[in-house]
Amino acid sequence: MYRSKFWAFTLVLVTAIWGWSFVAKHNFEGMAASCLNSWLFLLGGASLLPFALNSLLRIGRKDWLVGVAAGGVLFVAFAFQTTGIQLTSPSNAGFITGLAVVFTPLILYFVSGEKTSALQLAGAVIALAGLGLLGGCGCRAGVATPHPKLTATDGCGPADAGC
Numbered sequence: 001m002y003r004s005k006f007w008a009f010t011l012v013l014v015t016a017i018w019g020w021s022f023v024a025k026h027n028f029e030g031m032a033a034s035c036l037n038s039w040l041f042l043l044g045g046a047s048l049l050p051f052a053l054n055s056l057l058r059i060g061r062k063d064w065l066v067g068v069a070a071g072g073v074l075f076v077a078f079a080f081q082t083t084g085i086q087l088t089s090p091s092n093a094g095f096i097t098g099l100a101v102v103f104t105p106l107i108l109y110f111v112s113g114e115k116t117s118a119l120q121l122a123g124a125v126i127a128l129a130g131l132g133l134l135g136g137c138g139c140r141a142g143v144a145t146p147h148p149k150l151t152a153t154d155g156c157g158p159a160d161a162g163c
Helices: 003-026 033-058 061-086 092-113 119-132
Strands: 135-138 143-146
Touching: 033 061, 061 092, 092 119
Parallel strands: none
Antiparallel strands: 135 143
């Protein structure tokens, strides 16, 4: 039981650090997205190296090539995301990035043909509603709409948007 609580806490901690990065990336205006991501990837890789060294020594050439290709695609995706984050507010960046939770079941369906279960669909709808609330959506005529006066320094939630 202790081990599962430790990993649950670690997952929450990683999620918090990841979420805070949306705000922190606004302070790196003079640094290019590729430079910032290079440092993030380097630090992330160095922190995982002690746990993965044994496995890295045993993988073959094909796995290395696939890993490098996947890492390159991921690096480019992060560069686009980081550039976008620097150009918008943290709440908008978090909302757009959080849409991955909503789109994942759809992508899974189109890529593998796996149908979305009712629970997955409910989870995606709840996640979308939560993203709207955290992103500072206002309530107008019962429809959640982005609140135009909400900025990165304002509060984030329906109370701040006038709901």
